[in-house]
Amino acid sequence: MPRRRSLSQAQLAAAALTVIDRDGLAGMSMRAVAKELGMSTMALYRYVEDRRELEGLVVELVLSGVDPAPPDPAAPWRERLETMVLRMRDTLGAHPEVVPLTAVHRHGSVSLLRWSETVVGILADGGVEGGRRVIALRGMTSYVIGALQLEHLGPLAGEGTDVIAALPKDEFPVMAATAADARGIDPDEEFRGGLALLLSGIEG
Structure with a gap:
């Protein structure tokens, strides 16, 4: 299976999120995410230490969509x-x-x-x-x-x-x-x- 040599954290998170949205949280595994990326499971460990780290990347990817800018200061x-x-x-x-x-x-x-x-x-x-x-x-x-x-x-x-x-x-x-x-x-x-x-x- 061909290896992709330079994946960003955003790409890893996006692949994991695709798996979660499609298969549920229980369906997310290092193997499933590696398959989504077209690489071996062992190759995925070159980018993240374990599933917990990958979960953190997913959370950050999703929450990056929340606008943190303060609302209108004139509002109550x-x-x-x-x-x-x-x-x-x-x-x-x-x-x-x-x-x-x-x-x-x-x-x-x-x-x-x-x-x-x-x-x-x-x-x-x-x-x-x-x-x-x-x-x-x-x-x-x-x-x-x-x-x-x-x-x-x-x-x-x-x-x-x-x-x-x-x-x-x-x-x-x-x-x-x-x-x-x-x-x-x-x-x-x-x-x-x-x-x-x-x-x-x-x-x-």
């Missing part, structure tokens, strides 16, 4: 925070299988650090300081990752909701009623509604 700070979170959601949401990797490799992503720098700057503008600012940043990051994972596993109006709505009402009366209400909530409404609750807590 809460509105600016919402803009930043929605940018992250739109970018990560296009590659849902990568979302779990974001949690693992978040500290190694320069793009995520740039996004975070803008977010903490907006929080500072809103008077959120010290420990509250730390918790707010972590809360927003956790919300995006967690909400996207749940949405990928199944939206509120999915089959799981039907199962819960059918639970015995004498034993789970509130859960059954809540699940019935969930049938009319689409993913965008769910995400924005949860984000609004989070931002209200930060603002308060």
